[in-house]
Amino acid sequence: xxxxxxxxxxxxxxxxxxxxxxxxxxxxxxxxxxxxxxxxxxxxxxxxxxxxxxxxxxxxxxxxxxxxxxxxxxxxxxxxxxxxxxxxxxxxxxxxxxxxxxxxxxxxxxxxxxxxxxxxxxxxxxxxxxxxxxxxxxxxxxxxxxxxxxxxxxxxxxxxxxxxxxxxxxxxxxxxxxxxxxxxxxxxxxxxxxxxxxxxxxxx
Amino acid sequence: xxxxxxxxxxxxxxxxxxxxxxxxxxxxxxxxxxxxxxxxxxxxxxxxxxxxxxxxxxxxxxxxxxxxxxxxxxxxxxxxxxxxxxxxxxxxxxxxxxxxxxxxxxxxxxxxxxxxxxxxxxxxxxxxxxxxxxxxxxxxxxxxxxxxxxxxxxxxxxxxxxxxxxxxxxxxxxxxxxxxxxxxxxxxxxxxxxxxxxxxxxxx
DNA sequence: TGAAACATTGCAGATCCTGAAATTTTTCCC
DNA sequence: GGGAAAAATTTCAGGATCTGCAATGTTTCA
Numbered sequence: 001x002x003x004x005x006x007x008x009x010x011x012x013x014x015x016x017x018x019x020x021x022x023x024x025x026x027x028x029x030x031x032x033x034x035x036x037x038x039x040x041x042x043x044x045x046x047x048x049x050x051x052x053x054x055x056x057x058x059x060x061x062x063x064x065x066x067x068x069x070x071x072x073x074x075x076x077x078x079x080x081x082x083x084x085x086x087x088x089x090x091x092x093x094x095x096x097x098x099x100x101x102x103x104x105x106x107x108x109x110x111x112x113x114x115x116x117x118x119x120x121x122x123x124x125x126x127x128x129x130x131x132x133x134x135x136x137x138x139x140x141x142x143x144x145x146x147x148x149x150x151x152x153x154x155x156x157x158x159x160x161x162x163x164x165x166x167x168x169x170x171x172x173x174x175x176x177x178x179x180x181x182x183x184x185x186x187x188x189x190x191x192x193x194x195x196x197x198x199x200x201x202x203x204x
Numbered sequence: 205x206x207x208x209x210x211x212x213x214x215x216x217x218x219x220x221x222x223x224x225x226x227x228x229x230x231x232x233x234x235x236x237x238x239x240x241x242x243x244x245x246x247x248x249x250x251x252x253x254x255x256x257x258x259x260x261x262x263x264x265x266x267x268x269x270x271x272x273x274x275x276x277x278x279x280x281x282x283x284x285x286x287x288x289x290x291x292x293x294x295x296x297x298x299x300x301x302x303x304x305x306x307x308x309x310x311x312x313x314x315x316x317x318x319x320x321x322x323x324x325x326x327x328x329x330x331x332x333x334x335x336x337x338x339x340x341x342x343x344x345x346x347x348x349x350x351x352x353x354x355x356x357x358x359x360x361x362x363x364x365x366x367x368x369x370x371x372x373x374x375x376x377x378x379x380x381x382x383x384x385x386x387x388x389x390x391x392x393x394x395x396x397x398x399x400x401x402x403x404x405x406x407x408x
Numbered sequence: 409t410g411a412a413a414c415a416t417t418g419c420a421g422a423t424c425c426t427g428a429a430a431t432t433t434t435t436c437c438c
Numbered sequence: 439g440g441g442a443a444a445a446a447t448t449t450c451a452g453g454a455t456c457t458g459c460a461a462t463g464t465t466t467c468a
Contacts, residue, residue: 013434013445020446041423052448057425092405127339135331151408154383158408160376161397165405168368176361193365200404201296201369204353204362217414217465224415245454256417261456409468416463424455431448438440 021059021070023049028066029115037063037123067119068129071112073102075140082144091149091158095166096194098141103173103187110182117178138163169193225263225274227253232270233319241267241327271323272333275316277306279344286348295353299370300398302345307377307391314386321382334375342367373397 027048031040042063046053060066073081081101085094106113120126138160145159146152153159173189196202231252235244246267250257264270277285285305289298310317324330349363350356377393400406 011435016434017446042425043423053424054426054449055447058446062425090407124339129332135328149408154380156408157376157380157393157397158400158405160379161373161400162405164372164376165369165401168372169365172361172364172368175364176359189361193361196362196365197369197401198404200402201362201366203294204355204360215466220465221415246456247454257455258418258457259416262416266456411466411468413466414464417461419459419461420457422455422457424453426453427451429448429450431446433444433446435442435444437442 020049020051020055024051024056024059024066025069028063029069029119032067032123033115033119037067037119037125064126064129067116067126069116071106071109073105075137078102078137079140079144082141082148087148091145091162092166092194092198094148095141095145095162096191099166099170099173099190099194100187102170103190106174107186113174114178114182117174121175121178138167141166165197166194169197224253224255224259228255228260228263228270229273232267233273233323236271236327237319237323241271241323241329268330268333271320271330273320275310275313275320277309279341282306282341283344283348286345286352291352295349295366296370296398296402298352299345299349299366300395300402303370303374303377303394303398304391306374307394310378311390317378318382318386321378325379325382334378342371345370369401370398373401 024045028040028045031044031048040063042056043053045063045066046056056066078098081098082094085097089097142159142163143153145163149159151158170190170193173186173193176189177184177186228249232244232249235248235252244267246260247257249267249270250260260270282302285302286298289301293301324334346363346367349367353363355362374394374397377390377397380393381388381390
């Protein structure tokens, strides 16, 4: 009901599924924002959406996953964006463009993401999963980076390091964005972070 | 019995506690290395050490925490090392020295850490916690960095970014070290990663 | 030796999460 | 419209995680 963007070309069934999923996400976020992670049970969330708690687990493998949600780009989408950048562009710049694109995407729904980030800050156990839902994405992206850089993966360490640094830059930009209440442009903050990375993190 | 290094100046009670904790860590690691994370229950681990599963939870808040163990430097120790570096040394170099010190520390028990890393690689859900066992350490270090750089935290984003990048460098170095079977020096790999960071991650 | 301090344990119970079968809803074809 | 096939939801049973609490040992120290 709140945020169902790409409801094009879908039957009633799939539309309802998207709706239920979005409702569960939203209920999870608002409840946890109110009471804190530990004080919200799966049953609470399910009840708020009026489904059984078993249904909740048909949508999300865990309570945390409902908070992470499905708004983030998948690993495949990120890699696609990365691959779309011409090969002559240096790796770090390509990663910056990828991150910028994702930033602009998230910025389209500021309230949603600011609420999510608030929840993440208030419940630090969730923080490690902030970056593109864990290591799967990082693996995929670093594989794409290795291909682009023409390097054997896991020997030079360059793809892994560049990817990890880029993720870190993105994460820091998001936290700054949240801390500033969404005022500055997220894409701009991402740019700043990448500038610092590209400059070798000199003293400020 | 296996790895109790600093057993100096401790009564029998505390010695036994250290021993039990180390035994639980070790049992958790070996069992999970054999069977995989999902196929090992807390009861299995407790039984292998011959304590009740309730006792396990007196030592570790969760199964995962037993795998992470207590061998890593605490947030306070890392900050101490960081603060010990003269103020005129640039931030990134100070972080490098901190990381090197930690690397040399871990290197003193290669088998232990290689086993741990193997377990982490085989169970990716653990990976985000590899460095800095969560965000607490990262917060503490970035606060120390902010102090050193004379910057207000959370406005420039520099301390958070430098810290996150340093942690990423350390993590990547550890994974390379593990992938190479512990052959090269971990400290050397850390150095390489920081070199790349300091150079602004140019194409390799 | 005796008492205080602390570690371990068993137990009850809440929550998390999964598999399987039963039930309801949606789709689709005639 | 009617009815079978497909899919989503629900109920139920059950294992696993993790937390208090009270009871029982063990260590420490005076």
